[in-house]
Amino acid sequence: MKELILLLLSTIFVNNFVFARFLGTCPYMGVSRKIADSIGMGLAVIFVLLMAAVSSWFIQYFILNPLHIEYLQTIVFILVIAALVQFVEMVIMKTSPALYKALGIYLPLISTNCIILAVAILNIRENYNLIKTVVFTVGAGLGFTLALILMSSIRERLEIADIPKPLEGEPIAFIIAGLIAIAFFGFSGMM
Amino acid sequence: MSSKKLLSEFTPLEMASRKAGFLTGFTKGIIKENPVLGLMLGLCSVLAVSTEVKNAIGMGCAMTFVLLGSNILVSLLRKTIPQKVRIPVFLIVIGSFTTIVDLVMNAYAPAIHKNLGIFIPLIVVNCIIIARAEAFAAKKQILESVIDALGMGFGYTLVLFVIATIREISGNGTFSGVKLFAEFNPVLVMMLPPGAFITIGLLMAVLRAIKK
Amino acid sequence: MKETIKLGKYLFIICAVAGVTLAVTNYFTTKKIVSQKLKDENAALKEVLPVAFCFEVKNTFPKNGYDEKNNMVGYVLKVIVTGYSSEISALVGIDRDFKITGVKILSQNETPGLGSKISEKHFLLQFIGKFSEKILLKKDAQTGEIDGVTSATISSRAITDAIRKNIDEFKKTVK
Incomplete structure (x- = not known):
């Protein structure tokens, strides 16, 4: 149990997916302008991440490994993720229009987010069992959401700040991300 | 359709304009529509593998190969x-x-391969390729797709190379593993994740300032 | 319906072509990858136990090392320990008297420029020729003969202590 809690905390803080591993930086820069959007995007990512990670775990250990076609990992995982995102979008649209309204617009963005494939592959590379896979995946999603919220709350204030012209927009966002990353670096010895 | 003509049927003027077209097709990937600094694509791998010039070049080559191959095939x-x-x-x-x-x-x-780790399979999601394949190769002729892929790949590699050079020299005092200074106190933070974010932010700002 | 079959057929052909291409690539690269891995492993073993000519073939550690005449000349241990921010894994070679013949860091992800310096030569060369009693940081014990890496005491201590403990444990199993 202790091991699992440690894994969860270290995935959220010590090895934060955005600030320490650089995964999911593209949507991070695109979406992180409003806090509300960040929360929506974060929830959608956690949801899809969990489904993708669990299904790719089963595919790896029950299809790819027994058949000795591990080299097809990348291609199979990306197809599964793409199909999954489509499927989730369809199901949510039919069953819960309210949820679709909240998460729907983020779903297409997610299929091209490297964080999903990265988590699926990392689970296999680190030899995690199913429970650890779930914990690691939730940690990854929470870490990503935390990064989005932190960033968007700063950027909301930046809108009205007086910034040198060439730095406006993305450049200053990157520098802020760098400063947050320095803060996160303080967690690194806590393992 | 001029593209249906054989090469020998082109007038010199047409040839020249075609060449110029290819040249801008190539250079736009480097400057105007640079995949990393302009279009904000493929950031994850740029930030992650730019700690060493060697890794940067390896990643650039891998990315260019996939871009080129898939652009040709899709086209x-x-x-x-x-x-x-x-x-x-x-x-x-x-x-x-x-x-x-x-x-x-x-x-x-x-x-x-070991240094690049997970970022090799991640090339697949790399927004660049998906975006480019969809926007470009599906509509254009082979030659144009090839030039486009080369321009994009080169633009990506160039940014990666520049960032890696800055980070490796300032953060470790080496260039591609070769020690540059006898006495040098490296700026450690440049090798760490924060250094990656700050370098790319400043680079983007410099590029914008130059453009204006 | 007809269209679905047509699309299915198209996708099937694409998948088949991709599958075959990859299977062929995999077939030609696997051999190279496996032999490269073996070569690297052997080189690492030889680096920490230079007197040995060949090593026991098995997947677990410790491994025995043998010279040309098939005499056992030493052992290679694998040490895995949590450092400052990552898991450090290292190979340690010792001769039959349990004197260290070499240390090699296989993987670590400590702070670049600080903790990561534990994999540099001037730190690791200190271990060679010493017995486990002396494998302590100088600042931790008077008998210690290992200088830690500046500003990376936690990483240095972790690997130093782990090497000593592993050798001591191993001694018990042999005696």
Whole structure:
């Protein structure tokens, strides 16, 4: 149990997916302008991440490994993720229009987010069992959401700040991300 | 349609304008539509592998190969791909090229393969390729797709190279593993994740300032 | 319906072509990858136990090392320990008297420029020729003969202590 809690905390803080591993930086820069959007995007990512990670775990250990076609990992995982995102979008649209309204617009963005494939592959590379896979995946999603919220709350204030012209927009966002990353670096010895 | 003509049928003037077209097709990937600094694509791998010039070049080559291969193939298949299954076909084509790069690098450049780690399979999602394959190769002739892929790949590699050079020299005092200074106190933070974010932010700002 | 079959057929052909291409690539690269891995492993073993000519063939550690005449000349241990921010894994070679013949860091992800310096030569060369009693940081014990890496005490201590403990444990199993 202790091991699992440690894994969860270290995935959220010590090895934060955005600030320490650089995964999911593209949507991070695109979406992180409003806090509300960040929360929506974060929830959608956690949801899809969990489904993708669990299904790719089963595919790896029950299809790819027994058949000795591990080299097809990348291609199979990306197809599964793409199909999954489509499927989730369809199901949510039919069953819960309210949820679709909240998460729907983020779903297409997610299929091209490297964080999903990265988590699926990392689970296999680190030899995690199913429970650890779930914990690691939730940690990854929470870490990503935390990064989005932190960033968007700063950027909301930046809108009205007086910034040198060439730095406006993305450049200053990157520098802020760098400063947050320095803060996160303080967690690194806590393992 | 001028593109249907044989090369020998072109007048010199037409040839020149065609050449100029290719040249801008190539250079726009480097400056105006640079995939990293302009279009904000493929950031994850740029930030992650730019700690060493060697890794940066390895990653750049891998990315260019996948871009080139998938652009050529998608362009060749563009008339036969049914609209409805376009996306899965793109994914399979790109995924195959990525896997080939992964396997070949593992066999012939194991050290770089190990350093790049998960970012090799991630080439597949790399927004660049998906965006480019969709926006470009599906509509254009082979030659144009090739030039576009080369321009984009070169633009990506160049940014990666510049960032890696800045980070490796300032953060470690070396260039591609070769020690540059006898006495040098490196700025450690440049090698760490924060250094990556700050370098790319400043680089973007400099590029914008120059453009104006 | 007809269209679905047509699309299915198209996708099937694409998948088949991709599958075959990858299977062929995999076939040609696997051999190279496996032999490269073996070569690297052997080189690492030889680096920490230079007197040995060949090593026991098995997947677990410790491994025995043999010279040309098939005499056992030493052992290679694998040490895995949590450092400052990552897991450090290292190979340690010792001769039959349990004197260290070499240390090699296989993987670590410590702070670049600080903790990562534990994999540099001037730190690791200190271990060679010493017995486990002396494998302590100088600042931790008077008998210690290992200088830690500046500003990376936690990483240095972790690997130093782990090497000593592993050798001591191993001694018990042999005696």
